[in-house]
Amino acid sequence: MSDFVIETCELTKRYGDKLALNRLSLQIPRGRIHAIVGANGAGKSTLFRILLGFLSPTEGRSRLLGQDSHSLTPGHRARIGFVNEEHTLPGWMRADEVTDMQRRQYPRWNEDMYRDVLGHYHVGPRQKISQLSRGERAGLNLALALAQSPELLILDEPTLGLDVVAKRAFLQSLLDSNAAEHCTVIYCSHQMEEIERLADNLIILERGELKHMSPPDEFCERVRHWVADIPFRGPERAQIPGLLLAQKIDNLYHYTVLDQDDDFAAFLRENGARHVQSMPVSLDSAVNGFLAKDHAAPLAREARHG
Numbered sequence: 001m002s003d004f005v006i007e008t009c010e011l012t013k014r015y016g017d018k019l020a021l022n023r024l025s026l027q028i029p030r031g032r033i034h035a036i037v038g039a040n041g042a043g044k045s046t047l048f049r050i051l052l053g054f055l056s057p058t059e060g061r062s063r064l065l066g067q068d069s070h071s072l073t074p075g076h077r078a079r080i081g082f083v084n085e086e087h088t089l090p091g092w093m094r095a096d097e098v099t100d101m102q103r104r105q106y107p108r109w110n111e112d113m114y115r116d117v118l119g120h121y122h123v124g125p126r127q128k129i130s131q132l133s134r135g136e137r138a139g140l141n142l143a144l145a146l147a148q149s150p151e152l153l154i155l156d157e158p159t160l161g162l163d164v165v166a167k168r169a170f171l172q173s174l175l176d177s178n179a180a181e182h183c184t185v186i187y188c189s190h191q192m193e194e195i196e197r198l199a200d201n202l203i204i205l206e207r208g209e210l211k212h213m214s215p216p217d218e219f220c221e222r223v224r225h226w227v228a229d230i231p232f233r234g235p236e237r238a239q240i241p242g243l244l245l246a247q248k249i250d251n252l253y254h255y256t257v258l259d260q261d262d263d264f265a266a267f268l269r270e271n272g273a274r275h276v277q278s279m280p281v282s283l284d285s286a287v288n289g290f291l292a293k294d295h296a297a298p299l300a301r302e303a304r305h306g
């Protein structure tokens with residue numbers, strides 16, 4: 001059995017002249033909850049379509065559960081649970097009918113797991129899927145996916161479109177299921193508060209490349225927020241080392257920077273700062289600052305000319 005549930009080697013995918021995956025080499029070990037984050041268009045869907053054997057790469061190799069993606073059998077696919085934002089279940093069927101169908105399909109069906117997860121939701125067994133709320137449908141989907149006792153559970157933006165209460169219920173039912181002890185969970189989301197709560201490992205993709213992989217705390221430690229009191233014009237954006245985000249608020253310059261130590265304070269002082277202060281950032285600020293770094297032109301311009 002391979003130690004990795006997902007392995008890619010120099011995986012590249014081009015759509016015409018668009019590069020969706022750029023020599024991506026990724027190894028995700030068995031067990032625990034791994035969050036994959038990336039801005040829209042980072043290549044997450046392309047990666048999963050290749051991993052699941054639905055799309056051929058332009059170059060490189062990929063393996064899922066130790067098997068080459070292009071030779072996955074129905075047996076391999078049965079070992080993978082999948083929940084996505086659509087919560088696509090047949091709307092005309094009743095909840096108990098869908099459950100019976102799944103119960104028959106999966107030999108490793110775990111009835112206790114199904115009941116425990118579904119217990120977090122008010123799903124009547126005789127209710128049609130189309131009558132369930134979005135949150136109830138998400139819960140039923142999660143219960144079905146976990147009850148099949150998958151080795152790998154892929155949750156792709158599972159809480160998109162759910163209200164706060166439904167999101168909380170979804171996260172709580174996932175945590176209470178101890179899913180990470182039974183299988184490897186891949187959680188794709190843009191919701192940092194969910195990732196902060198759930199993930200043991202944070203994987204950041206940017207334009208088809210792997211940019212970071214570590215426990216979430218370690219990524220937060222790479223990013224710091226600095227506030228500088230500079231009485232005249234701040235340094236040019238291009239000169240600021242590791243800059244992710246620059247803002248000017250109430251005559252103070254705010255800089256979010258990556259991989260800078262205390263030398264950054266000296267840099268600010270050299271550029272006229274009378275007082276400087278640094279503080280840690282939340283995972284939300286760290287990741288979103290990192291992902292938005294190339295889209296920060298208007299605010300940065302304000303800081304530069306302020």
Ligand SMILES: Nc1ncnc2c1ncn2[C@@H]1O[C@H](COP(=O)(O)OP(=O)(O)OP(=O)(O)O)[C@@H](O)[C@H]1O
Binds near residue numbers: 020040042046
């Ligand atoms: N069938 C296609 N033809 C051409 N370009 C494509 C195709 N599918 C994806 N792309 C491009 O490849 C890049 C990666 O897209 P992909 O859907 O994999 O990203 P993503 O990270 O899943 O994005 P999102 O978070 O928005 O779903 C994007 O620039 C997208 O425009």
